[in-house]
Each structure stands twice: as structure tokens, then as C-alpha cells.
Amino acid sequence: MRIALDAMGGDFAPGPIVQGAVEAVRDLPGTEVVLVGDRAQIEPHLAGGDTSGIEIFHCTQNIGMDESPVEALRRKRDSSIIRCWELMGIGRAAAIVSAGSTGAVVAAGLFQKKFLKGVKRPGIAVVLPTANGPCVMLDVGANMAAKPEHLFQYGVMGSLYAEHILKIEEPTVALMNVGTEEQKGNELAKETHALFDSSRLKDRFLGNIEGRDIYKGTAHVIVCDGFVGNVVLKVCEGLVELVLSNSADEMLARLPRDQHDAARTAFEALMRRYDYSQYGGAPLLGIDGICIICHGASGTSAIRNAIRVAGTFAHDHINELIVSELNSHS
Amino acid sequence: MRIALDAMGGDFAPGPIVQGAVEAVRDLPGTEVVLVGDRAQIEPHLAGGDTSGIEIFHCTQNIGMDESPVEALRRKRDSSIIRCWELMGIGRAAAIVSAGSTGAVVAAGLFQKKFLKGVKRPGIAVVLPTANGPCVMLDVGANMAAKPEHLFQYGVMGSLYAEHILKIEEPTVALMNVGTEEQKGNELAKETHALFDSSRLKDRFLGNIEGRDIYKGTAHVIVCDGFVGNVVLKVCEGLVELVLSNSADEMLARLPRDQHDAARTAFEALMRRYDYSQYGGAPLLGIDGICIICHGASGTSAIRNAIRVAGTFAHDHINELIVSELNSHS
Numbered sequence: 001m002r003i004a005l006d007a008m009g010g011d012f013a014p015g016p017i018v019q020g021a022v023e024a025v026r027d028l029p030g031t032e033v034v035l036v037g038d039r040a041q042i043e044p045h046l047a048g049g050d051t052s053g054i055e056i057f058h059c060t061q062n063i064g065m066d067e068s069p070v071e072a073l074r075r076k077r078d079s080s081i082i083r084c085w086e087l088m089g090i091g092r093a094a095a096i097v098s099a100g101s102t103g104a105v106v107a108a109g110l111f112q113k114k115f116l117k118g119v120k121r122p123g124i125a126v127v128l129p130t131a132n133g134p135c136v137m138l139d140v141g142a143n144m145a146a147k148p149e150h151l152f153q154y155g156v157m158g159s160l161y162a163e164h165i166l167k168i169e170e171p172t173v174a175l176m177n178v179g180t181e182e183q184k185g186n187e188l189a190k191e192t193h194a195l196f197d198s199s200r201l202k203d204r205f206l207g208n209i210e211g212r213d214i215y216k217g218t219a220h221v222i223v224c225d226g227f228v229g230n231v232v233l234k235v236c237e238g239l240v241e242l243v244l245s246n247s248a249d250e251m252l253a254r255l256p257r258d259q260h261d262a263a264r265t266a267f268e269a270l271m272r273r274y275d276y277s278q279y280g281g282a283p284l285l286g287i288d289g290i291c292i293i294c295h296g297a298s299g300t301s302a303i304r305n306a307i308r309v310a311g312t313f314a315h316d317h318i319n320e321l322i323v324s325e326l327n328s329h330s
Numbered sequence: 331m332r333i334a335l336d337a338m339g340g341d342f343a344p345g346p347i348v349q350g351a352v353e354a355v356r357d358l359p360g361t362e363v364v365l366v367g368d369r370a371q372i373e374p375h376l377a378g379g380d381t382s383g384i385e386i387f388h389c390t391q392n393i394g395m396d397e398s399p400v401e402a403l404r405r406k407r408d409s410s411i412i413r414c415w416e417l418m419g420i421g422r423a424a425a426i427v428s429a430g431s432t433g434a435v436v437a438a439g440l441f442q443k444k445f446l447k448g449v450k451r452p453g454i455a456v457v458l459p460t461a462n463g464p465c466v467m468l469d470v471g472a473n474m475a476a477k478p479e480h481l482f483q484y485g486v487m488g489s490l491y492a493e494h495i496l497k498i499e500e501p502t503v504a505l506m507n508v509g510t511e512e513q514k515g516n517e518l519a520k521e522t523h524a525l526f527d528s529s530r531l532k533d534r535f536l537g538n539i540e541g542r543d544i545y546k547g548t549a550h551v552i553v554c555d556g557f558v559g560n561v562v563l564k565v566c567e568g569l570v571e572l573v574l575s576n577s578a579d580e581m582l583a584r585l586p587r588d589q590h591d592a593a594r595t596a597f598e599a600l601m602r603r604y605d606y607s608q609y610g611g612a613p614l615l616g617i618d619g620i621c622i623i624c625h626g627a628s629g630t631s632a633i634r635n636a637i638r639v640a641g642t643f644a645h646d647h648i649n650e651l652i653v654s655e656l657n658s659h660s
Contacts, residue, residue, distance in 0.1 A: 014339045033429050033505055052448065053448070060590055068511055068513075071392050102442075103509065114522075131572055141508055142545065144508070144516040145516060145517070146513060146519075152463065159491055176558070176561060176562065177561075178471055178474070178557055178560040181435065182400075185472040185474060185557065186475060186557045187474075187475070189557070209569060210560075210561070210564045211560070211561040211563065211564030211565035211566075211567070212564040212565065212568030213561065213568065214565060214568060214569075214573075215565075215568045215569050215572045216568065216572075224561075226508070227508055227515065227516050227519070227558065228558055228561055230508040230540075230541070231506060231539065231540070231541040231554075231561075231562060232561060232565050233541065233567055234540045234541030234542040235541035235544060235545075235562050235566060236539060236541075236565065236569055237540065237541070237542050237548065237574075238543065238544060238545045238570055239566055239570065240569065240573055241542075242461055243569075243573045244638030249409055254592045254595065255585070255589060255592060255593070256589070259585060259586070262584045262585060263584070263585070265584065310598075
């Protein structure tokens with residue numbers, strides 16, 4: 001399968017992005033990558049290596065991380081993000097991978113309005129590390145006006161993702177809420193709870209969970225509206241960074257100098273443990289196509305993982321399963 | 331001033347609760363405490379000590395942490411939580427402190443509908459440790475149907491709390507959102523942003539912040555709706571616990587045995603740093619009275635701190651300042 005990779009997206013682009021493509025094509029049989037971006041910046045990173053299975057689609061513009069997504073998409077018609085979506089739209093690529101501005105990648109995708117049959121609103125799913133293995137949380141920012149039916153569909157889509165990408169059999173689903181009792185929460189939460197309870201997912205629906213349950217690994221799939229999910233995700237990023245960097249300082253101050261290297265190595269290992277890029281990026285679920293969004297700080301292995309996930313997504317026909325599930329539920 | 335202390339509320343009640351009262355009365359001049367709860371359980375913890383300034387208000391029931399708040403309040407009319415509110419209602423106490431079920435304490439308070447003049451909806455504020463000193467976040471769970479005006483009022487009330495309790499001059503205020511641009515977020519966030527921008531608080535209003543900014547200490551006061559705030563607070567609790575306990579394990583595994591004590595001490599110090607009970611509990615702001623909610627795991631010093639905060643709250647006339655600010659804003 002051929003993947004359109006946003007070569008210009010990400011804090012360190014295009015170096016590690018191109019390298020991730022090279023490794024993916026080398027390691028994953030049947031994978032081809034279209035590097036979308038400025039040919040002059042991409043080519044040096046390909047020089048001297050084996051470039052079979054890799055082509056460049058040249059474009060002249062790039063949307064920065066700090067730009068307003070909607071405005072940038074309007075002005076920069078020749079940006080790598082827009083070109084990626086176009087390549088997928090015309091069938092020249094089966095999937096998109098980008099470590100660029102999440103807002104711009106999602107907005108460009110939603111703009112096309114090519115959703116899977118039966119899907120009301122696509123959602124961004126992230127895979128989080130927990131004490132109990134990985135879990136999928138969605139939506140984390142695609143949908144700012146969630147309705148109960150949207151959250152229910154996130155449960156269906158998140159389950160299929162957990163099953164096929166994370167290899168979890170019969171994943172459990174829970175609703176993010178402010179307490180575990182059934183009558184807890186705002187109107188959205190109460191109505192969503194009722195919808196799950198009367199659905200075909202009800203045997204795998206655990207009901208409400210609280211914020212502290214995410215990292216305990218209480219559920220395999222957690223659904224929430226995009227506002228809540230986005231805030232939670234960013235809180236986690238900030239907090240892990242702060243706690244770990246403070247822990248490191250505190251620890252080093254109390255240990256003899258000859259133990260500093262061991263302590264530093266331990267902290268680096270810990271940072272990796274909470275680094276969700278290991279799970280291969282965040283899919284935008286519900287679109288007619290495959291779009292995997294990577295963290296801005298993605299390096300070579302995060303990009304390679306995202307390309308691998310895109311491949312499994314296509315191979316396992318996750319979109320067809322979503323359509324079939326949603327249309328049999330209704 | 332006299333404080334009604336829920337002697338039965340909290341994971342370790344009544345022992346450390348009673349001890350907290352004893353220390354507060356000893357250390358804080360002019361403080362009297364009414365211990366509300368089962369006399370037979372309270373008295374042993376007072377035996378042999380100086381009990382001047384302390385009285386017991388006997389009641390027979392207690393609302394557990396896992397009970398449904400609304401139902402429990404209906405059934406248990408002689409519970410310590412209800413009796414605390416009644417004592418404040420009839421003027422026999424100027425403030426309430428409880429480490430019992432937050433849901434029940436808040437529901438009992440809201441049930442009375444005695445809000446300060448001009449306050450639309452009370453909110454629970456927590457003080458969080460950040461890289462940059464403490465910050466106040468509200469609402470964290472009193473109000474599940476927030477409107478822009480409620481969030482604006484939280485900004486006003488949170489500012490006064492930060493100023494008087496945390497001693498922060500001209501505290502800055504920010505709106506929890508999914509991005510920093512003005513047009514970001516759901517309808518509630520957009521309308522709230524506009525409301526702050528046209529208010530007397532506008533010079534101290536920083537606009538939107540993201541989840542990762544909380545712990546950076548970007549703002550002194552962060553406003554959000556009670557659903558988001560509650561989820562965020564519990565995510566933080568769970569994550570800090572997980573990260574720190576994992577860090578401790580990882581670190582100990584890599585260090586020689588004779589360094590284990592130093593490492594454990596460092597981790598205990600860290601746990602304390604993220605322990606927000608040091609800031610004296612969470613006030614329910616906007617009610618006609620003073621109510622400080624403590625964490626269920628509160629020990630002696632958390633209770634003493636909460637009693638101290640209640641005293642400052644009364645001494646500085648924070649409620650009068652809230653009424654005056656809100657009614658001059660409108």
C-alpha cells in the first residue's frame with residue numbers, strides 16, 4: 001500500500017520523517033511512501049540510500065505549528081497537509097501520516113466531509129500507556145460539540161481500533177465522567193450512558209469512570225467529548241514532564257555522584273514509558289480513508305510505527321468493520 | 331470564630347480530624363471548633379488533653395464516601411454533614427470544614443440555595459502546586475451545567491481567593507481551553523472568552539490556556555466548567571500517583587541497596603510536593619457562609635490548615651468582597 005507522508009510536519013522535519021519512511025519501506029513488505037513536501041529539503045536526507053518504494057511529491061508550502069489552522073489552510077493551498085489529503089482523495093495514497101499541526105491535519109480532513117457511511121462526526125483517538133497495558137481514549141479534539149450518539153460511535157470505533165491495532169480481545173468501553181454512579185455528570189454524559197446501556201455494546205460497557213481510572217487501566221476504550229479529551233491529554237503531557245523532571249532533580253540531589261548516571265538512565269526509561277508515540281500515533285477515526293497523526297516531536301521510530309499502524313489499519317479493513325458495525329447497530 | 335468540623339468525614343476519621351481541631355485551637359488564637367459527630371467515637375481522642383475551645387455536637391449518622399450523595403442526604407437527616415450545614419445556617423458556626431464525601435458536602439450546601447447576592451452558581455476551587463507556585467482552579471465539580479456567566483464569576487471569586495488566601499497580588503486569570511487562540515473551543519469557551527474580554531477583569535485575563543499550562547504555572551486562577559475541572563483534578567491525582575510509584579520502583583531497581591533509603595525519602599518528599607492538602611482544602615465559593623472541603627485522606631495537618639484557611643476567609647471578609655465585586659461588575 002502507498003502512504004502519503006507529510007515530510008514537512010513536525011518539530012524536526014524533514015530529517016527524521018524521511019528516515020522513518022526509509023525504515024518503514026525497508027522493514028514493512030509492500031509499503032510505499034510518497035514524501036509530500038519541498039523536494040530540495042527532502043532529497044539530501046535520501047541521498048546515497050536505497051530509495052526504491054519512495055517517491056517525492058513536491059509542494060512549496062508548509063503549515064507551522066503555531067499558525068491558525070483554518071486560516072493557514074485557506075492561504076496555503078500548496079501546503080504538504082492539503083496535498084496529502086488530496087493524494088488520498090484521488091486514490092494515489094491509501095493513508096496519510098503527519099506529525100504536523102494536529103489542528104490543521106484534522107481541519108483539512110473534516111473540511112472534505114468524506115466521512116464513513118453512518119459516521120456522524122470523526123474523532124481523534126490516542127493510545128495511552130496505563131498500569132494495565134495500553135488504552136484508547138477518544139475524542140481528543142476533533143469534535144467540540146459532541147452529542148450522545150457521537151460518543152457512542154466513538155465507543156464502536158475505538159473498540160475496533162483496540163481490537164485490531166492493540167490486539168485486545170473484546171475490549172471494554174467506559175464513559176469518562178465525574179463519578180462512577182449512573183446518574184452522575186452533565187446531560188451529555190447521562191444520555192450517553194443510557195445509549196450504551198441499550199446498545200449491542202452493553203456487555204462490554206463498564207459504565208462511568210473517573211479521571212483517576214485512566215492510568216489504572218480500568219477500561220480498554222474511554223470515550224469523552226473532544227474538549228474534555230483534549231484538555232486531559234495535554235494535562236497528562238504537562239504533568240508527566242513536570243513530575244519526572246522534578247523527580248530527577250530531587251533524586252540526583254540526594255544521591256552520590258557515582259549514582260547519577262544510573263538515575264538518569266532510569267528517568268529516561270520512564271519518560272519513554274509515558275511516551276505514547278510508541279503506539280504509533282493518533283488515528284482520526286470515522287473518515288473515509290486513513291489518517292494517522294503523530295506528535296510534533298516525533299522521531300524516526302514514531303514515524304515508522306505510524307506507517308506500520310496505517311498498514312495494519314488498511315490490511316484489517318477497519319473502516320469496513322466500522323461501517324458494518326455502525327449500520328447494524330442503528 | 332467558631333468552626334463546625336465534620337468529625338466523621340474522611341478515610342481516617344475521627345482520629346486525625348479531632349487531633350487537627352485540637353492543634354488548630356491551640357495554634358490559632360480566637361478559634362473554636364464544634365466537633366460534629368458521634369460523641370462516643372470522638373471523646374476517646376480528646377481524653378487527657380486540653381479541650382477548652384472545643385465542644386462536641388452529637389449526631390448519630392455518617393455519610394460514607396461511596397454512598398450516593400443525594401440519596402444519603404435524604405435518608406440520613408442526622409448525619410454529620412447535614413448537622414454542620416445546619417449549625418452554620420443558624421449562626422452557631424461561621425464556617426464548615428469536612429473531609430467527608432465531597433459530593434454530599436456540596437449537595438447539602440447547594441440544597442440550601444443560600445448563595446451570595448449576585449452569585450449564579452457556587453463553584454469548588456482547588457489549589458494546585460505548579461512549577462511557579464500555587465494556582466487556583468475552579469469549578470472542579472459543583473456545577474455540571476456551566477454557562478459563560480458562571481465561569482466569569484468563578485474568575486472573580488477565584489481571584490479574591492488567590493489574593494487573600496494565597497497572598498498573590500493582582501492574580502492573573504485564564505480560561506481552560508483546547509488551544510490558545512481566541513476562537514478555539516466549544517461554545518461555552520468562546521462566549522466566556524468574550525465575556526472576560528469586555529469585563530473589568532480584562533487587564534488580568536490571559537485568555538485561553540491549554541491543559542499543559544496548568545502545571546507550568548502560567549496563570550494564578552484557571553476557570554473551567556465543573557465537568558472538565560473534576561476530570562482534570564482526578565486525572566492529575568491518578569497520574570502523579572502512578573508516575574511516582576513507577577519512578578520509585580524503577581529507581582530502586584537500578585540503585586545499590588545502600589541508596590534505597592535516600593531514594594525513598596526523595597520520593598516521599600515529592601509526593602508531599604504534589605499533595606494539595608498543604609494548601610488547606612478546597613473552598614465551595616459563592617455560598618453565603620464558608621465551607622472548606624478536605625481530601626478524604628486528610629491527616630491532622632490538612633485539617634488544621636483547612637481550619638486556618640476558614641479563619642482567614644472570615645477575617646478578610648472574602649464573601650463581602652465577592653458580593654461587592656460581582657455587583658459592581660454587572
